[in-house]
Amino acid sequence: xxxxxxxxxxxxxxxxxxxxxxxxxxxxxxxxxxxxxxxxxxxxxxxxxxxxxxxxxxxxxxxxxxxxxxxxxxxxxxxxxxxxxxxxxxxxxxxxxxxxxxxxxxxxxxxxxxxxxxxxxxxxxxxxxxxxxxxxxxxxxxxxxxxxxxxxxxxxxxxxxxxx
Amino acid sequence: xxxxxxxxxxxxxxxxxxxxxxxxxxxxxxxxxxxxxxxxxxxxxxxxxxxxxxxxxxxxxxxxxxxxxxxxxxxxxxxxxxxxxxxxxxxxxxxxxxxxxxxxxxxxxxxxxxxxxxxxxxxxxxxxxxxxxxxxxxxxxxxxxxxxxxxxxxxxxxxxxxxxxxxxxxxxxxxxxxxxxxxxxxxxxxxxxxxxxxxxxxxxxxxxxxxxxxxxxxxxxxxxxxxxxxxxxxxxxxxxxxxxxxxxxxxxxxxxxxxxxxxxxxxxxxxxxxxxxxxxxxxxxxxxxxxxxxxxxxxxxxxxxxxxxxxxxxxxxxxxxxxxxxxxxxxxxxxxxxxxxxxxxxxxxxxxxxxxxxxxxxxxxxxxxxxxxxxxxxxxxxxxxxxxxxxxxxxxxxxxxxxxxxxxxxxxxxxxxxxxxxxxxxxxxxxxxxxxxxxxxxxxxxxxxxxxxxxxxxxxxxxxxxxxxxxxxxxxxxxxxxxxxxxxxxxxxxxxxxxxxxxxxxxxxxxxxxxxxxxxxxxxxxxxxxxxxxxxxxxxxxxxxxxxxxxxxxxxxxxxxxxxxxxxxxxxxxxxxxxxxxxxxxxxxxxxxxxxxxxxxxxxxxxxxxxxxxxxxxxxxxxxxxxxxxxxxxxxxxxxxxxxxxxxxxxxxxxxxxxxxxxxxxxxxxxxxxxxxxxxxxxxxxxxxxxxxxxxxxxxxxxxxxxxxxxxxxxxxxxxxxxxxxxxxxxxxxxxxxxxxxxxxxxxxxxxxxxxxxxxxxxxxxxxxxxxxxxxxxxxxxxxxxxxxx
Numbered sequence: 001x002x003x004x005x006x007x008x009x010x011x012x013x014x015x016x017x018x019x020x021x022x023x024x025x026x027x028x029x030x031x032x033x034x035x036x037x038x039x040x041x042x043x044x045x046x047x048x049x050x051x052x053x054x055x056x057x058x059x060x061x062x063x064x065x066x067x068x069x070x071x072x073x074x075x076x077x078x079x080x081x082x083x084x085x086x087x088x089x090x091x092x093x094x095x096x097x098x099x100x101x102x103x104x105x106x107x108x109x110x111x112x113x114x115x116x117x118x119x120x121x122x123x124x125x126x127x128x129x130x131x132x133x134x135x136x137x138x139x140x141x142x143x144x145x146x147x148x149x150x151x152x153x154x155x156x157x158x159x160x161x162x163x164x
Numbered sequence: 165x166x167x168x169x170x171x172x173x174x175x176x177x178x179x180x181x182x183x184x185x186x187x188x189x190x191x192x193x194x195x196x197x198x199x200x201x202x203x204x205x206x207x208x209x210x211x212x213x214x215x216x217x218x219x220x221x222x223x224x225x226x227x228x229x230x231x232x233x234x235x236x237x238x239x240x241x242x243x244x245x246x247x248x249x250x251x252x253x254x255x256x257x258x259x260x261x262x263x264x265x266x267x268x269x270x271x272x273x274x275x276x277x278x279x280x281x282x283x284x285x286x287x288x289x290x291x292x293x294x295x296x297x298x299x300x301x302x303x304x305x306x307x308x309x310x311x312x313x314x315x316x317x318x319x320x321x322x323x324x325x326x327x328x329x330x331x332x333x334x335x336x337x338x339x340x341x342x343x344x345x346x347x348x349x350x351x352x353x354x355x356x357x358x359x360x361x362x363x364x365x366x367x368x369x370x371x372x373x374x375x376x377x378x379x380x381x382x383x384x385x386x387x388x389x390x391x392x393x394x395x396x397x398x399x400x401x402x403x404x405x406x407x408x409x410x411x412x413x414x415x416x417x418x419x420x421x422x423x424x425x426x427x428x429x430x431x432x433x434x435x436x437x438x439x440x441x442x443x444x445x446x447x448x449x450x451x452x453x454x455x456x457x458x459x460x461x462x463x464x465x466x467x468x469x470x471x472x473x474x475x476x477x478x479x480x481x482x483x484x485x486x487x488x489x490x491x492x493x494x495x496x497x498x499x500x501x502x503x504x505x506x507x508x509x510x511x512x513x514x515x516x517x518x519x520x521x522x523x524x525x526x527x528x529x530x531x532x533x534x535x536x537x538x539x540x541x542x543x544x545x546x547x548x549x550x551x552x553x554x555x556x557x558x559x560x561x562x563x564x565x566x567x568x569x570x571x572x573x574x575x576x577x578x579x580x581x582x583x584x585x586x587x588x589x590x591x592x593x594x595x596x597x598x599x600x601x602x603x604x605x606x607x608x609x610x611x612x613x614x615x616x617x618x619x620x621x622x623x624x625x626x627x628x629x630x631x632x633x634x635x636x637x638x639x640x641x642x643x644x645x646x647x648x649x650x651x652x653x654x655x656x657x658x659x660x661x662x663x664x665x666x667x668x669x670x671x672x673x674x675x676x677x678x679x680x681x682x683x684x685x686x687x688x689x690x691x692x693x694x695x696x697x698x699x700x701x702x703x704x705x706x707x708x709x710x711x712x713x714x715x716x717x718x719x720x721x722x723x724x725x726x727x728x729x730x731x732x733x734x735x736x737x738x739x740x741x742x743x744x745x746x747x748x749x750x751x752x753x754x755x756x757x758x759x760x761x762x763x764x765x766x767x768x769x770x771x772x773x774x775x776x777x778x779x780x781x782x783x784x785x786x787x788x789x790x791x792x793x794x795x796x797x798x799x800x801x802x803x804x805x806x807x808x809x810x811x812x813x814x815x816x817x818x819x820x821x822x823x824x825x826x827x828x829x830x831x832x833x834x835x836x837x838x839x840x841x842x843x844x845x846x847x848x849x850x851x852x853x854x855x856x857x858x859x860x861x862x863x864x865x866x867x868x869x870x871x872x873x874x875x876x877x878x879x880x881x882x883x884x885x886x887x888x889x890x891x892x893x894x895x896x897x898x899x900x901x902x903x904x905x906x907x908x909x910x911x912x913x914x915x916x917x918x919x920x921x922x923x924x925x926x927x928x929x930x931x932x933x934x935x936x937x938x939x940x941x942x943x944x945x946x947x948x949x950x951x952x953x954x
Contacts, residue, residue: 026287040195041188043415045364046448050872053364081188094186098178101841105661106185107192107364107415135880139872141364141416142661144848145880147841 012073014039015083023070029063030054032070033080041081041110045139052138055111056080062118081110084117092158093117096151104142112138116152126156168677168720169749172670173900176837177680179666181659190413193368193385194445201370202231204431204444205289207279207296208453209271212305212523212865213320216269219279220297229288232438233296234430235279236268242433244401248426251391252493256330260321261490263526265399265426265433271300272321272488273523274866275453277427282434282442305865309485309520310462320488320521329490329519332498336576337512342477346468350548353465355934356500356537356914358458359852359859361530362877363660365415366446367455369428371435379406380432387417387658388424388698389688395424396432404694411688414660418849419530420455421660422700423491427454452870456528457859458496460485461537465515467545473553473560478504478545479514486519489526494519496527496534498580503538503911505575507592507628507803508546508564513576523865531849532910533701535631540935543627543915547922548931557626557919558600565592565628568893585632587801589893590829592628595805598889599827600626603807616927621812622822623924629806629912632799633830633904634897635701640693641711643672643719644789647773649751649766651676651683653715656696657708658688662906663838664704668712670834671900675716677748678765695793702802702904705834710898711794718790720748723768726781726788727753730771734760800895802903804828806847806912810920814946817939819855819921821884828888831895831903843888843909850913852878855936925949 011020014037021036028047033039033056045053047066054066057079084091090098093116103109112135119134120126131152135145166173184190207219221233232238236246248262267278279296283289306312306320312327320327343349370383380400386392389409397407414421427444435442446455465480484497501517504510550560566573568591577585600606608624615622642654653672659665665685673680686692697703724747728740733755739746745756748765755761769788774780809823826843833839856876860869869875894901914935921942922932928949934941 024287034194038197039188040192041190043192043365044194044447046872048448048871048873051364051448081186085187090183090186097186098182101179101663101837103182103185104663104841104845105363105365105414105416106181106190107661109185110188113186132880137879139364139877139879141362141418141849141877142845143841144844144846144886145883146844146885149880149885 008071010070010074012076012078014078014080025069025071027070028066029068029070029073030065033065039080039082043107043110045108050139051108052115053108053111055114057114057118060118060121062115079114081113084113093155096154100147100151100154102143102148102151108138108140112140112148120155120159126160128153166674168674168747170674170677172673172680173834175835177666177670177835179663179838180669180680181663181665192365192415193370193383193412196370196383196412198370198372198441201441201443202282202284202438203286203289204434204442205281205286205293206277206427207281207293207298209267209274209276209278211271211300211302212274213303214271214300215303216267216271216278216298217301218299221279224281224292224295227288227292227295229284230292231282231440233279233281233292234434236264236266238437239265239430239433242436243399245399248424248429248491249395249398251424251491257490257493260324261329263426263489263491265429270322273525275525277430277454280430280434282438305523307522307861307863307865309460309483309522312522313483313518313520320523327521329486329521330494332494332501332517332519334501334513334515334577337477339477339479339512339514342512343466343468343479346476347471348469348552350467350552352467352545352548353933354463354541354544356461356540357858357936358530358536359857359875360451360455360457361418361420362451363416363418363420366448366451367421367425367427368445369431370441370443371432372441373435373439375439377406380436381408381410382432383410383412384428385414385421386411387421387660387700389658389690390656390696390698392424392428393690396429399429400432400436409690411658414658417660417699419528419533423456423528449870452867452875454525456526457487458530458534459487459524459527461500463541469549472563473549473555474563475508475510477512478510482515482517484517484519485522485524487522487524487526490519491526492528495529499534500537502577502585503535504542505577506539506542507566507630508542509566524861531846532907535911536850536853536914539627539629539911540915543912543919544933547919558596558605561596561628562593567593586798587630588798588895588897590801590803591891591893592803595803595827595829595891596628598891599805599807599825602887603825605807621814621924623810623812623920623922623926625808625916625919625923627806627912627915627919628803629908630801630803631702631908631911633702633802633908634706634796634800635703636707636796638793638795639704639707639711640696640791640793641708641715642693642789642791643676643712643715644787645719645765645769647766647770649682649764651678653683653685653712654689654692655685655687655708655711656693656698657704658699660699662704662842663835664708666838667705667834668708671709671712672716675713676720678751682751702906702908706800706898706902706904707794707796709834709902710900711792713900714792714794715790718792719788722784722790723748723753723765723788725784726768726771727763729781731763733758796897798897800831800897800903802828802830802905802908804908804912806916808916808920810917810924812921812924812942817942821851821917824884825887826909827891828908829891829893830905830908832892832901833890834902836890839890839905840888842905844886846907846909847886847913848878848883850910851883851917853936854914854917858936858938
C-alpha cells in the first residue's frame with residue numbers, strides 16, 4: 001500500500017512553464033499532467049500504449065504519457081496540446097485541422113496534434129505515406145483519418161512552399 | 165442567400181465545436197473537477213457464470229483513503245430497485261432481461277460489477293478492489309448461442325425458464341408458394357460477428373448531491389441525457405426535476421453511451437448514500453469487459469428467385485447471441501432481421517430470429533444498429549444470384565431494386581410498434597449508376613485480368629445500404645435571444661462528436677436571420693430542456709434540426725410582431741400602418757426601402773423581458789424565445805451504394821483496399837464538410853468490422869481480446885481515401901427534407917469489402933459467408949479451396 005513516505009517531489013517544465021508537484025512513484029505522467037497540474041488537454045484512451053490519445057512531447061520526442069511515470073519526467077521539457085496555440089491564434093496545424101474537419105469528438109485530437117508537431121519538427125520532406133505511418137500510432141474512431149491526413153498535407157504543402 | 169440575408173444551410177461551414185478541442189480545453193467528464201470528489205473502482209466478476217456465495221469487503225474497507233466499499237445490499241436504501249427498469253416497452257421480455265445495479269447473488273458475465281470501492285483516488289480504489297474477496301460457485305458458462313438454445317442446455321441465468329429471450333417472427337407474403345414455383349432456390353448460411361463500440365473516451369459519470377435539497381446533478385458522458393435523468397430519478401426515488409444531467413463534451417459514443425448502465429446508477433446511489441461527490445471514469449479494460457457489444461449471428465436461409473434472378477422469397481432462421489441481458493430489448497436482432505430487405509423488392513419473407521441469452525456482456529446497437537448484418541446477407545445473396553445465373557452483379561441488383569417510381573414504398577414489414585415499414589423516398593438505381601460509372605466498373609474486368617497476369621489478385625465488390633433515420637417520436641429545441649444579442653439554442657439532442665452544434669447553429673442562423681458567430685448551442689442539459697431523446701438512430705439533424713427551424717422561425721415572427729407594434733419608420737409613421745415588408749437580417753429587423761430603420765433583436769429581447777410596472781407588447785408571449793417539439797412518427801430512409809476494390813496477398817492473407825467509392829443520398833445536406841466526415845468515419849468503422857475487429861471469448865466465456873493490441877481497430881495505414889458523393893432526394897417527412905447521415909455509411913461496408921475479397925479470389929472458387937474475414941481465416945479458405953480442387 002502506498003503511504004506518504006513514498007511521495008516524490010517532481011519538478012518539470014510544461015509548455016515552457018516550470019511546475020513542481022508531489023506524486024507517488026506509480027503515478028503516470030498522464031495522470032500527473034491531468035490531475036496534479038490540471039492540464040486536462042492530454043487525454044487517456046487506453047492506458048496500454050496503443051491508442052495514442054495521451055501522446056506528449058518530452059524533450060521534443062513523442063511519448064505515450066500513459067506508459068511513463070511522472071518521476072521519469074523529472075527535469076524534462078514537456079510539450080502538450082495546451083501549448084500549441086500562439087497566443088489566441090491557433091497554429092497552422094490546428095488551423096488545418098479546423099479547416100479540413102480533422103476532428104469530430106476531439107478526444108484523440110490532442111495526441112495526434114503532438115505526433116504531427118514532432119513529424120513536422122524532425123522532417124524536412126513530407127508525404128502522405130509517411131504521414132499515415134506516423135498516424136498509425138493513433139486510433140481515431142470518428143474520422144476515418146482521411147481528413148487528418150488532408151490537414152497534415154496542407155501544413156506540409158505550406159511548409160514546402162516556404163510559407164512557414 | 166435566403167431572405168434573412170444568411171446562407172449557412174448547405175454550406176461547408178467550419179465547426180463551432182473545434183476551437184476548444186484544438187486547444188485542449190474540451191471538458192470531458194474526467195476533466196470536470198468538483199472539490200472533495202471521491203473515485204470509484206468496481207469489483208467485477210472474474211467468472212462467466214457463477215453463484216456468489218460471499219463478498220468479503222473487510223480488508224478493502226481498511227485501506228487508508230477508502231471511504232466505503234459498497235455491495236448491492238448497501239445500495240438498497242437509496243434505490244427503488246436493485247435491477248434496472250426495462251428501458252423499452254419490450255413486449256414479452258420480463259425483468260430478468262435487465263441487469264442488476266450490482267450483482268448480489270449471481271454473475272452472468274466476466275466483468276459484471278458486483279461491488280464498488282469509493283476512495284480518495286482511483287489509484288487507492290483500485291488497490292482496494294484487489295482486496296475484496298469474492299467466493300464463487302462456478303456454473304457452466306454458455307458461450308455459443310446455438311448450444312444455449314438447445315432444450316437440455318444449462319441456463320445462462322438461474323430462475324429463467326429458457327435461454328431464449330424471445331423469438332422474433334417475420335412473415336409476410338406467400339413464402340412457401342413462392343418456393344414451390346421458383347426457378348432457382350439457393351441455400352445459404354452466414355456467420356456475422358460485430359464487436360464493441362470503442363469510442364476513444366470510455367463511459368463516465370460524476371454525481372453530486374445538493375446537501376440541502378437532495379437534488380442530484382450528474383455530469384455524464386452520455387448519448388441520452390434525458391433517458392439517464394429519467395432512469396436515475398426513478399431508481400433514486402426522486403422527482404425528474406430533482407435530477408439534472410449535464411452532458412459534458414463526449415468523446416464519441418457509437419452506441420455505447422445510449423444505454424443507462426448499472427455503473428451509472430450505482431455511482432449516483434453512492435453519492436446519495438455517502439453524501440460526497442462520486443466519480444467513475446471507465447478505463448479501456450472495463451470497456452472491453454462490460455460495455456455493450458453487437459456480437460454474433462448465425463443465419464440459415466433459403467432464397468427463391470425467378471428465372472430472371474429477381475427475388476421471390478426468403479425463409480429461414482437466425483440465431484442472435486444477445487449476451488446476458490437485453491437492456492434495449494430486441495433492437496439489434498430485429499433490425500438485422502428486417503434490414504435484409506435493404507434496397508430490394510422482396511415479395512415474401514419468413515424468418516424466425518431466436519434471441520439467445522449467453523454469458524457475455526449485453527448487446528445493444530453499435531453504429532449501424534444491426535443493419536450491417538441484414539445488409540451483408542442480402543448483398544451476398546445478390547452476388548450469389550449473379551454467379552449462379554452467370555449474370556452481371558450490377559445488373560442483378562438493378563433488376564431487384566425498389567424503383568424511385570415506387571416511392572413511398574411499403575416493404576411488407578412491420579416495425580417494432582406494429583406499423584407498416586414504409587421507405588419515404590430515394591433513387592437507389594441513380595446512386596448505383598453514378599457509383600459504377602465513377603468506379604469504371606465496365607473497365608474492371610480488364611484491369612483485373614491485367615493484374616492477374618502480374619500475379620496480383622484484385623477484386624471489386626459492391627453493396628447497397630438503406631437505413632431508417634430520424635427516429636421519433638420527437639425532439640425539442642428552444643431558441644432564445646439574449647439582450648446581448650447572442651442567441652442560445654437548447655436542445656434534447658446530445659452532441660457526441662457528430663457536429664450537431666454546428667448543423668443546428670447553421671439552421672438557426674438561417675431561419676432566424678443572425679450570424680452563426682452569435683449562436684451558442686447547448687445540447688442535452690436536462691435543466692434547460694425537459695423532454696428530449698438524444699443521440700441514436702441517425703436522428704438529430706432531422707429531428708432537432710427541424711425543431712430548431714420551427715423555433716427560430718417563431719422567434720423571428722415574434723420579433724417582427726413586436727417591431728410592428730412599437731416602432732416607427734424614419735419619417736415617423738408607425739410601422740404597423742405601412743404595407744411594406746419587415747425582415748430580419750444579421751440580427752436586425754429592417755424595413756424594405758428604408759435603410760434608416762434598424763432595430764436590433766437584442767433591443768427587442770430587452771423589451772420582451774419586461775420592465776417592472778411598464779407596458780408590454782400585446783398578444784405576444786414573454787421573452788424573445790420559442791420552444792418547439794418536432795414530431796415525426798415515420799422514419800426517413802437514407803441510402804448509399806458503395807464500390808470497393810481490394811488486393812489480396814495470397815501468401816499472407818493481407819487485404820489492401822485500393823479504392824473506395826460511396827454515393828449517398830441523405831436528403832438535404834446541411835453541411836457537406838461534416839456530412840463527408842460522417843461518411844468517411846462510418847466507412848472506416850465498417851472496414852474494421854469487415855477485416856479486423858473481433859471480440860473473442862474462450863470456452864468458459866472468458867474474454868481473450870481485451871486490449872487494442874488484440875482487438876484491432878482500423879488505423880491510418882489501412883484506411884483508404886474515400887471518394888464520397890451525395891445525391892439529394894429530399895425527405896417528404898420533414899420541412900427541411902433531411903435524412904440522417906450518421907449510420908448509413910457503415911451499413912454496406914462489410915458486404916462491399918468481402919464481396920471484393922471474394923471477387924479477387926474468384927480463381928479459387930472461394931465463397932465468403934462470414935465477417936470479419938481475418939488473414940488467417942482467408943488463408944484457411946484459400947487452402948481449403950485449393951485442396952478440394954485437387
